Amino acid sequence: MAAYEVWATNDPFEWTQCLLETDDRQQATAKAQALFESNKFRFIAIDHDGNTIWSNDPDTPAEDN
Incomplete structure (x- = not known):
């Protein structure tokens, strides 16, 4: 499984x-960043080992990592 x-x-x-x-x-x-700039998707997130480390969704806050 990939880390990110x-x-x-x-x-x-x-x-x-x-x-x-x-x-x-x-x-x-x-x-x-490329997805965010493309405006193709409303919400984008990066998970690291099952924890969200970055998100532009206010209902999916990033955890301290």
Whole structure:
């Protein structure tokens, strides 16, 4: 299992798509930034080992990591 996962959704109640799994934090951050700038998805998050470390969804706050 990869250490970092980038998730995206347009559904305010469910995270629908895992768009990247990687062990590279920089790659995960770059993918999330590109998705954010594309305006294709309403919400984007980065998970690290099952914990959300970054999210633009106010209902999915990032945990201290």
